[in-house]
Amino acid sequence: MPDQLSEIFGALADPTRRDLVARLAVGDATVGELAAPYEMSVQAVSKHLQILQRAGLITKHPVAQRRSVHLEAEVFDLMTKWIERYQRQAEERYSRLEALLARMDEDCNVVRGELKETS
Incomplete structure (x- = not known):
């Protein structure tokens, strides 16, 4: 199993994931809000978020009927x-x-x- 630092750098190797992190640095957002500016499906963005979550860079929290994505600074x-x-x-x-x-x-x-x- 890779160490945490390798997971983090691996997750940040992709420009879409780096952009997601940059956007989350401004504030929490839902998966739908994060997916909006991209020309890819919500499922594709969700896969990127799963990689960021596995690396420990983000967490997802239920807020009302939605799941808010939070950057773990x-x-x-x-x-x-x-x-x-x-x-x-x-x-x-x-x-x-x-x-x-x-x-x-x-x-x-x-x-x-x-x-x-x-x-």
Whole structure:
């Protein structure tokens, strides 16, 4: 069974599902409301929502006669922490590279300076 992070990224790999998440970030909606702007059936949108639900990105709640779809924002914390960890590592690597290049530039300038003095 895939881990939750793989499920989340897999669910968000599809542009329609990313759009659904973006729309749900504005507010809860019914399946019918979510399906309205797409040129696909309500059943097709429901399948997309099932994938998002399996990944833990959304939940469905009964409201009167309808089912309201709700975005589970805390799931994004898991993604954010994962991304930030690798972002920090990349930034540290670039800082070390920048420092190395600066030292090499200084060494080069020293050598050039010595060559000018001996000429």
